[in-house]
Amino acid sequence: xxxxxxxxTLAAVGPLDVPAMAAARELHSRLTKPAGSLGELEELxxxxxxxxxxxxxxxxxxxxxxxxAGDHGVYAQGVTPWPQEVTGQMVLNFLAGGAVVNAxxxxxxxxxxxxxxxxxxxxxxxxxxxxxxxxxxxxxARILVAxxxxxxxxxxxxxxxxxxxxxxxxxxxxxxxxxxxEMLAHKTSVVARALALHRxxxxxxxxxxAAVGGGEHAAIAGFMLGAAARRVPVVVDGVIAVSGAxxxxxxxxxxxxxxxSGHRSAEPGASVALAYLGLNPLVDLGLRLGEGTGAxxxxxxxxSAVRVLHEVxxxxxxxxxxx
Amino acid sequence: xxxxxxxxTLAAVGPLDVPAMAAARELHSRLTKPAGSLGELEELxxxxxxxxxxxxxxxxxxxxxxxxAGDHGVYAQGVTPWPQEVTGQMVLNFLAGGAVVNAxxxxxxxxxxxxxxxxxxxxxxxxxxxxxxxxxxxxxARILVAxxxxxxxxxxxxxxxxxxxxxxxxxxxxxxxxxxxEMLAHKTSVVARALALHRxxxxxxxxxxAAVGGGEHAAIAGFMLGAAARRVPVVVDGVIAVSGAxxxxxxxxxxxxxxxSGHRSAEPGASVALAYLGLNPLVDLGLRLGEGTGAxxxxxxxxSAVRVLHEVxxxxxxxxxxx
Numbered sequence: 204x205x206x207x208x209x210x211x212t213l214a215a216v217g218p219l220d221v222p223a224m225a226a227a228r229e230l231h232s233r234l235t236k237p238a239g240s241l242g243e244l245e246e247l248x249x250x251x252x253x254x255x256x257x258x259x260x261x262x263x264x265x266x267x268x269x270x271x272a273g274d275h276g277v278y279a280q281g282v283t284p285w286p287q288e289v290t291g292q293m294v295l296n297f298l299a300g301g302a303v304v305n306a307x308x309x310x311x312x313x314x315x316x317x318x319x320x321x322x323x324x325x326x327x328x329x330x331x332x333x334x335x336x337x338x339x340x341x342x343x344a345r346i347l348v349a350x351x352x353x354x355x356x357x358x359x360x361x362x363x364x365x366x367x368x369x370x371x372x373x374x375x376x377x378x379x380x381x382x383x384x385e386m387l388a389h390k391t392s393v394v395a396r397a398l399a400l401h402r403x404x405x406x407x408x409x410x411x412x413a414a415v416g417g418g419e420h421a422a423i424a425g426f427m428l429g430a431a432a433r434r435v436p437v438v439v440d441g442v443i444a445v446s447g448a449x450x451x452x453x454x455x456x457x458x459x460x461x462x463x464s465g466h467r468s469a470e471p472g473a474s475v476a477l478a479y480l481g482l483n484p485l486v487d488l489g490l491r492l493g494e495g496t497g498a499x500x501x502x503x504x505x506x507s508a509v510r511v512l513h514e515v516x517x518x519x520x521x522x523x524x525x526x
Numbered sequence: 527x528x529x530x531x532x533x534x535t536l537a538a539v540g541p542l543d544v545p546a547m548a549a550a551r552e553l554h555s556r557l558t559k560p561a562g563s564l565g566e567l568e569e570l571x572x573x574x575x576x577x578x579x580x581x582x583x584x585x586x587x588x589x590x591x592x593x594x595a596g597d598h599g600v601y602a603q604g605v606t607p608w609p610q611e612v613t614g615q616m617v618l619n620f621l622a623g624g625a626v627v628n629a630x631x632x633x634x635x636x637x638x639x640x641x642x643x644x645x646x647x648x649x650x651x652x653x654x655x656x657x658x659x660x661x662x663x664x665x666x667a668r669i670l671v672a673x674x675x676x677x678x679x680x681x682x683x684x685x686x687x688x689x690x691x692x693x694x695x696x697x698x699x700x701x702x703x704x705x706x707x708e709m710l711a712h713k714t715s716v717v718a719r720a721l722a723l724h725r726x727x728x729x730x731x732x733x734x735x736a737a738v739g740g741g742e743h744a745a746i747a748g749f750m751l752g753a754a755a756r757r758v759p760v761v762v763d764g765v766i767a768v769s770g771a772x773x774x775x776x777x778x779x780x781x782x783x784x785x786x787s788g789h790r791s792a793e794p795g796a797s798v799a800l801a802y803l804g805l806n807p808l809v810d811l812g813l814r815l816g817e818g819t820g821a822x823x824x825x826x827x828x829x830s831a832v833r834v835l836h837e838v839x840x841x842x843x844x845x846x847x848x849x
Contacts, residue, residue, distance in 0.1 A: 234626075240703065241819075242811045283849075284849040285849045288847055293846060302558060303557075303564065306838055307833070309837070311830075486809070489566050490565045503634060507634075510630070526608045526609070
């Protein structure tokens with residue numbers, strides 16, 4: 204299926220495989236550990252069995268990070284103190300391997316790819332995201348991370364989160380890279396005006412993206428849809444990625460089964476979106492950088508959860524007594 | 527310093543290096559990311575600079591996990607439904623590579639060593655822990671994890687935490703591997719009786735360990751002291767490790783600078799001890815297995831935090847504009 208369209212991708216996204224999940228739960232009950240003693244990692248590994256349709260599911264390696272970069276018209280409204288040229292400068296920094304996401308990716312053996320989303324309309328951006336996921340999976344990736352770079356991109360993220368969840372602009376608008384009270388009040392009013400002007404309908408995700416989204420938000424939604432269609436998990440990063448996740452789930456609710464929440468960003472909209480999606484983040488350390496950094500930190504945890512189902516002895520095989 | 531005594535080790539534990547920490551903070555301010563955007567990872571990397579006395583501090587690899595195994599007289603009082611023979615069976619499982627800690631360690635490239643703590647008196651156990659840390663550092667480890675295995679060992683851990691923090695038996699006694707309400711009430715009363723009988727003095731850690739501790743708790747305290755004396759960080763696992771940490775800090779308060787809280791165990795005493803020590807865990811996923819598992823999950827996060835100081839470009843070097 205070369206270069207699948209959005210419609211073809213949506214048709215390929217399906218539910219979790221219930222028998223594989225039951226098999227993973229049953230296997231967990233026989234492994235040499237007290238029942239439930241791995242906490243949230245047990246259900247995570249069960250869900251990944253459901254995604255792959257096999258028990259155990261494949262160990263999710265190697266990982267590939269796609270950093271979607273874009274610029275934003277809302278920049279002109281004074282929502283950030285950073286120069287807009289930083290988006291392009293940081294793209295060069297990613298390509299040179301000098302950004303935080305590169306350092307974190309080297310730690311865990313993940314590749315980093317930068318995708319320039321230059322289009323202003325959402326459908327090509329969504330389909331660029333789908334194609335990126337397809338390509339990375341074809342190249343061998345077995346888990347994906349959606350990262351982002353775009354000066355001013357927390358403003359459209361806030362508007363998207365408000366549009367999809369019904370939360371107020373005050374609940375979802377945050378300080379991004381670190382803005383003062385005055386600029387935060389202005390940024391919140393910009394989000395509120397955008398929502399009042401466009402009145403986006405959450406049942407029409409392409410319309411929401413067209414009205415208040417940015418290129419990388421749309422591309423990330425497509426990336427998640429593309430991964431889910433291939434039944435490969437995506438680890439969700441911070442507020443940009445989770446706003447894309449809301450769009451992806453609005454396109455196809457079953458995409459949720461492929462999403463692993465990597466971390467809780469300090470940006471308030473991220474927590475609103477995670478709660479709406481029912482996702483519980485693996486890491487919660489106050490990061491607010493984007494680029495995919497928080498999600499990359501979670502990659503070894505996801506792999507460890509799956510390794511348990513491959514490598515841990517059963518009570519029977521190890522000759523360990525049960526209670 | 528072959529086989530240092532407890533007294534020699536205590537004399538070698540010192541404070542964090544303030545100029546190295548200042549240098550790490552200054553370096554962070556020049557890296558290509560918004561100030562503070564890595565949240566708790568920034569202060570973690572600063573502290574590790576203070577521990578090593580260099581900026582940047584060494585990347586904390588390779589990691590070595592020492593699983594201290596012991597049996598406990600309190601087993602006879604009916605505090606767990608598991609047969610006592612499971613301690614020894616699990617030691618064989620660790621040696622065969624079939625336990626969860628082995629799977630997690632393989633994911634992150636850590637070695638796993640099992641140390642049988644057969645002695646019933648605390649000083650030899652503490653010094654066995656010191657020697658283990660010395661040996662692993664001599665063999666090249668640059669970060670250590672203290673794990674544990676011992677049927678019934680959450681009972682002495684609860685008593686240690688109550689003794690060192692002043693918390694009540696009800697606050698610190700938990701379900702361990704998963705016991706019912708009736709056994710939990712009995713276990714709590716066993717802890718309360720031990721404390722009432724011995725009235726351990728928290729200013730005398732060897733006395734507290736002798737009165738209510740177990741071999742692996744004492745060994746883990748020594749292990750942390752030995753690591754701190756070598757200025758190598760120790761990632762703290764769950765309720766057993768953190769009860770050992772309380773003893774280590776009672777021996778030498780500066781040991782705290784070498785301790786990184788790996789995760790928050792679901793066992794209630796762990797949170798009491800972490801709060802008392804002022805440690806904020808890196809991972810909080812409801813694990814309650816011990817073996818060092820939660821700490822091993824955190825190892826890549828610690829390494830990632832340090833990598834930032836080695837590998838991320840500065841605004842100046844990367845030609846990225848500042849706000």
